[in-house]
Amino acid sequence: MSIENRIRQQFEDSVKVKQVALSAMAQPIARAIDVMTGCLKAGGKIMACGNGGSAGDSQHFAAELVNRFERERAPLAGLALSTDTSTLTSIANDYRYEEVFSKQVRALGRKGDVLLAISTSGNSPNVIEAIKTAHEIGIAIIALTGKAGGKMAGFLHEGDVHLCVPADRTARIQEVHLLAIHCLCDGIDHLLLGEPT
Numbered sequence: 001m002s003i004e005n006r007i008r009q010q011f012e013d014s015v016k017v018k019q020v021a022l023s024a025m026a027q028p029i030a031r032a033i034d035v036m037t038g039c040l041k042a043g044g045k046i047m048a049c050g051n052g053g054s055a056g057d058s059q060h061f062a063a064e065l066v067n068r069f070e071r072e073r074a075p076l077a078g079l080a081l082s083t084d085t086s087t088l089t090s091i092a093n094d095y096r097y098e099e100v101f102s103k104q105v106r107a108l109g110r111k112g113d114v115l116l117a118i119s120t121s122g123n124s125p126n127v128i129e130a131i132k133t134a135h136e137i138g139i140a141i142i143a144l145t146g147k148a149g150g151k152m153a154g155f156l157h158e159g160d161v162h163l164c165v166p167a168d169r170t171a172r173i174q175e176v177h178l179l180a181i182h183c184l185c186d187g188i189d190h191l192l193l194g195e196p197t
């Protein structure tokens with residue numbers, strides 16, 4: 001296949017996955033917006049974690065809360081757990097890589113906070129450990145997954161929200177994750193600020 005056709009194929013695949021994801025994910029995304037906005041209004045914070053591309057997504061989401069998304073508003077409490085290399089490397093070096101997020105959740109998380117747990121496979125052990133620790137503290141989970149949710153699906157509790165992209169290819173799942181993150185940011189701003197004037 002020519003490069004041009006490969007590119008066309010990627011675009012077409014991405015459009016298709018997004019169309020299927022809309023019907024599967026619209027309701028859970030709306031629920032996640034309610035949970036996140038309720039947390040922020042009550043003075044809580046939203047922590048986000050994930051590996052590789054999902055680490056980037058965590059940081060992207062936190063930046064849109066702390067700085068801004070599309071509308072002017074007060075800064076919101078968002079925190080990516082994938083950014084502090086000294087913390088990450090010391091936990092991985094002294095303990096286990098599986099604990100790099102859960103230790104931070106234990107240190108920084110408070111009852112009523114929310115954890116955005118991102119994994120395309122749903123199987124990353126460090127994200128699963130973070131979910132377990134968050135539950136111990138009384139922190140609700142918004143799980144952003146794909147591939148039917150992997151192992152993470154089995155660790156979610158009532159009150160958590162599962163945003164699962166109905167696709168198998170990591171790249172396609174990540175593309176919908178970013179769209180879902182922007183829907184979360186837009187929805188939070190809408191609930192906090194109302195219709196734009």
Ligand SMILES: O=C(CO)[C@@H](O)[C@H](O)[C@H](O)[C@H](O)COP(=O)(O)O
Nearest residue numbers: 051052053054119120121124170171
């Ligand atoms: O961005 C990509 C692939 O598109 C990679 O960096 C990918 O995020 C990494 O392989 C991650 O370690 C995959 O972890 P997960 O999504 O299965 O939790």
Ligand SMILES: [Zn+2]
Nearest residue numbers: 053170171174
């Ligand atoms: Zn990627």
